Amino acid sequence: MPMDDRALLTDLFHTAVAAADPMKCLKQSLPARPKGRTVVVAIGKGAAQMAAAFETLWDGPVEGVVVTRYGYAVPCRDLPVIEASHPVPDAAGMEATEAVFRAVEGLTEDDLVVALVCGGGSALLPAPPEGFALEDEQALNKALLSSGAPIGVMNAIRKHFSRVKGGRLALAAHPARVLSLVVSDVPGDDPAQVASGPTVPDGVTRVDALSMIRARNIKIPEQVMAHISNDASTAPLPNDPRFARNEVHVVASARLSLEAAAARAEALGLRSVILSDSIEGEARDIGLMHAALAREIALRNRPFTAPVLVLSGGETSVTLGDAPGRGGRNTAFLMGLAGAIEGVNATILGADTDGIDGSEDNAGAFADGSSFARLRALGLDPGDFTRAQDPWGAFDALGDLFVPGPTGTNVNDFRAMLVRPQASP
Numbered sequence: 001m002p003m004d005d006r007a008l009l010t011d012l013f014h015t016a017v018a019a020a021d022p023m024k025c026l027k028q029s030l031p032a033r034p035k036g037r038t039v040v041v042a043i044g045k046g047a048a049q050m051a052a053a054f055e056t057l058w059d060g061p062v063e064g065v066v067v068t069r070y071g072y073a074v075p076c077r078d079l080p081v082i083e084a085s086h087p088v089p090d091a092a093g094m095e096a097t098e099a100v101f102r103a104v105e106g107l108t109e110d111d112l113v114v115a116l117v118c119g120g121g122s123a124l125l126p127a128p129p130e131g132f133a134l135e136d137e138q139a140l141n142k143a144l145l146s147s148g149a150p151i152g153v154m155n156a157i158r159k160h161f162s163r164v165k166g167g168r169l170a171l172a173a174h175p176a177r178v179l180s181l182v183v184s185d186v187p188g189d190d191p192a193q194v195a196s197g198p199t200v201p202d203g204v205t206r207v208d209a210l211s212m213i214r215a216r217n218i219k220i221p222e223q224v225m226a227h228i229s230n231d232a233s234t235a236p237l238p239n240d241p242r243f244a245r246n247e248v249h250v251v252a253s254a255r256l257s258l259e260a261a262a263a264r265a266e267a268l269g270l271r272s273v274i275l276s277d278s279i280e281g282e283a284r285d286i287g288l289m290h291a292a293l294a295r296e297i298a299l300r301n302r303p304f305t306a307p308v309l310v311l312s313g314g315e316t317s318v319t320l321g322d323a324p325g326r327g328g329r330n331t332a333f334l335m336g337l338a339g340a341i342e343g344v345n346a347t348i349l350g351a352d353t354d355g356i357d358g359s360e361d362n363a364g365a366f367a368d369g370s371s372f373a374r375l376r377a378l379g380l381d382p383g384d385f386t387r388a389q390d391p392w393g394a395f396d397a398l399g400d401l402f403v404p405g406p407t408g409t410n411v412n413d414f415r416a417m418l419v420r421p422q423a424s425p
Helices: 005-019 022-027 047-057 091-103 134-145 151-158 168-173 206-216 222-228 254-267 283-300 329-338 371-377 382-387 391-398
Strands: 038-043 063-069 081-084 112-117 177-183 247-252 272-279 308-314 346-352 364-368 413-419
Touching (some): 005 254, 005 413, 047 112, 091 168, 134 151, 134 222, 254 272, 254 413, 283 346, 329 346, 329 364, 329 371, 329 382, 329 391, 364 391, 371 391, 382 391
Parallel strands (some): 038 112, 063 081, 272 308
Antiparallel strands (some): 308 413
């Protein structure tokens, strides 16, 4: 029996997630066993699943520590799992960071550190500079999250207010060799951006970070700004000789997951196109762009002929005002889209591949050409939800939230838009 459109999009979401399954993607990048110890540090919302897979695949003893988000832990054989807060760091995260530093203390050239890194690590490993407190890093995170800045800008700034980000964890492990196996959740798949690169440095300087802050008028707390303005905040650069023996491999990414979803759709007889795996921008604006494309396809059969599946990935942002409401970037994307496709024969799933979108327990939601009409039929004004910045409330009222639960991986946002031919009037 053919799947209905929502079941089809759900199937494609799970196909995309399966392509980033740790057991599958780590196997091809396993290193040779070292002469000395093997220390695993796993960091991110899918870190426990990555660590459990590594333990299964690894032929030898391991030690180390795993840090993941509350509710995302799975049992590991030998590695302790610590849960902490995301997206705003907490005291448990501070303790977790210290546990990570202890795990890499006193290593030698014969030892190997395997860093299993995925999205979420920026918040899960708080480590404010000497003389600062957790509250300072929390204030910085809140300012960045509400600024609407893209993830690359946020991470560039975070790296200059940290003892662990921007390659500093790898320096703490020196002279041991560090192998970073990275599941990318950032546009462009730059491993130095994932989790703010605890083991991978980049070339973004303190001056660059200051320029980004000023260009976007980001309201950084005064004491944090003073630190970033000081030479002491400078992050290590890739040409530092202490990084010379290290290796970095991106083992899963949005590109690979979107390609897997596209192949699955084609196998089911549905033409598919991938717009991009690295779309950034204000979530509502990206929704409007997708809506314009859906209308063009449905009404004029260009640039693609309906029926067609349009896939995209990347990481949008949401600029918060005085009414933060409930939801995340995917439901914000869908609110922008839903208001602009009324009457269009299209069904859209927007969801975060880690299973959680923003402040609630949903990964995202479904929208279609009837979403706003159905809200009005319930006696609700879509504009009220928009003004309150409460996209979650709108899709909850419709029963259209998408709640797969934690997936064990994170390759950014998954957007699947199925456009069918428009019915004749």
